[in-house]
Structures are given as structure tokens and as C-alpha cells.
Amino acid sequence: AQSVAQPEDQVNVAEGNPLTVKCTYSVSGNPYLFWYVQYPNRGLQFLLKYITGDNLVKGSYGFEAEFNKSQTSFHLKKPSALVSDSALYFCAVKDGGATNKLIFGTGTLLAVQP
Amino acid sequence: ETGVTQTPRHLVMGMTNKKSLKCEQHLGHNAMYWYKQSAKKPLELMFVYNFKEQTENNSVPSRFSPECPNSSHLFLHLHTLQPEDSALYLCASSQDRDTTGTGELFFGEGSRLTVL
Numbered sequence: 001a002q003s004v005a006q007p008e009d010q011v012n013v014a015e016g017n018p019l020t021v022k023c024t025y026s027v028s029g030n031p032y033l034f035w036y037v038q039y040p041n042r043g044l045q046f047l048l049k050y051i052t053g054d055n056l057v058k059g060s061y062g063f064e065a066e067f068n069k070s071q072t073s074f075h076l077k078k079p080s081a082l083v084s085d086s087a088l089y090f091c092a093v094k095d096g097g098a099t100n101k102l103i104f105g106t107g108t109l110l111a112v113q114p
Numbered sequence: 115e116t117g118v119t120q121t122p123r124h125l126v127m128g129m130t131n132k133k134s135l136k137c138e139q140h141l142g143h144n145a146m147y148w149y150k151q152s153a154k155k156p157l158e159l160m161f162v163y164n165f166k167e168q169t170e171n172n173s174v175p176s177r178f179s180p181e182c183p184n185s186s187h188l189f190l191h192l193h194t195l196q197p198e199d200s201a202l203y204l205c206a207s208s209q210d211r212d213t214t215g216t217g218e219l220f221f222g223e224g225s226r227l228t229v230l
Contacts, residue, residue, distance in 0.1 A: 034218060043118070043204055043221035044157075090157070101147070101170065102219055104157040 006105035021076040023091030032094035033074045117141045120222035135190040137205030146188040151202040
């Protein structure tokens with residue numbers, strides 16, 4: 001079965017510093033990987049996805065993610081964090097089959113200090 | 115107006131009540147989903163509808179009853195719930211253009227349910 005793991009419940013970073021939110025995956029077949037962000041009292045918003053092609057994927061709000069097949073990882077990164085980036089981040093993998101059903105990780109709370 | 119609208123945003127109900135959550139998508143998508151989000155747990159997929167037909171039920175208790183009258187509307191009917199059913203219920207939609215299904219999900223802002 002497809003699954004993703006987010007090993008960190010919370011990541012703390014100072015504003016202006018680079019940030020990384022970790023995600024590892026386990027899939028059979030080609031991985032379709034996603035990152036979503038959830039701001040307080042809001043639904044999830046799509047950030048970026050990896051389907052095929054370039055291992056470095058660029059997304060919304062200056063975020064990017066690097067697909068690493070050998071390490072089965074898909075870490076989310078941003079060169080310079082903003083206080084407004086503070087939110088809950090979810091990694092997800094598309095489940096096998098024809099629909100867009102996604103399997104989500106437990107989420108990582110990103111806290112950016114001013 | 116957002117692409118996926120959920121009402122109500124907040125709902126408090128007793129264990130003997132009957133209520134419904136509503137979701138409407140304005141994106142022309144053909145698939146709709148209900149997810150349950152509880153604290154410290156992964157999002158749990160509850161139901162999937164594709165072209166109004168239910169394609170997945172992830173062993174959800176019968177006290178949750180979905181209804182999809184058309185591709186734009188999705189309901190979750192609630193009755194005799196338990197306190198542990200308190201959670202944020204998220205609706206999502208997607209466009210399944212082909213069998214690879216590589217499109218992303220678009221989420222509503224959720225309905226926060228509290229069962230007393």
C-alpha cells in the first residue's frame with residue numbers, strides 16, 4: 001500500500017533562514033507526490049506536485065520540493081522563510097488506481113519566528 | 115467565491131440529533147471526496163464519488179451517510195454520532211481527466227463538528 005511519513009511534528013525556523021520539511025514515501029510503481037498547506041481554520045491548499053521529469057519541483061509561495069528516488073524522499077524547501085509561512089504542511093501520495101485519491105501524512109507544523 | 119464551498123463552517127450537535135454537512139464545487143470537476151481530520155492523525159479518506167457514483171467507502175460507520183445528487187454537490191448526513199466523531203470534515207473535488215488521475219485535489223475550508 002502507498003504511504004508517506006512525516007517524521008517531524010514541528011519545525012521551528014527563524015525568519016529569513018532556509019527551511020526544510022521532511023517527507024519519505026513508500027509506493028509500488030511510479031510515485032505521484034504532493035505537498036499541501038493548511039492555515040489555521042482553513043482547508044488544505046495545493047502547493048506543488050511531482051509526477052515525472054525534473055527532480056526539483058517549484059510551487060506556490062516560493063516553495064520547492066526535491067524528489068530523491070534513492071532515498072525515497074520528497075522534502076519541501078524554501079530558501080528564506082517568512083512568518084506568514086507558519087502553517088501545517090502535509091505530504092501526500094496518490095493511491096493506486098484511476099482516481100485522484102490521496103493518502104496523507106500526519107502533517108508537520110512549521111513555526112517561523114520573527 | 116472559493117472553488118469548493120462547505121456549510122456550515124461550525125456545527126455543534128447532541129448524540130441524538132440529525133444534521134447534514136453540505137459541499138458545493140464550482141470548478142466543473144467530476145469527482146468529490148469527504149475527508150475527516152482529527153488532531154494528531156493523518157487525514158482519513160471517508161468517501162469518494164466519481165460522476166455521482168460512490169466509488170469508495172473506507173469502512174465508515176453507518177451513522178455517516180453520504181449523498182451525491184450531482185457532480186457539483188455532496189452531502190454528509192449525520193445521525194446518532196459519538197463524541198469521538200468530533201473533527202474537521204473536509205470536502206474536496208478533482209477532475210479525473212484520464213485513468214492516470216494525476217490532478218490535484220481542491221479542498222473546501224471544512225466543517226468543524228463538535229458532538230456533545
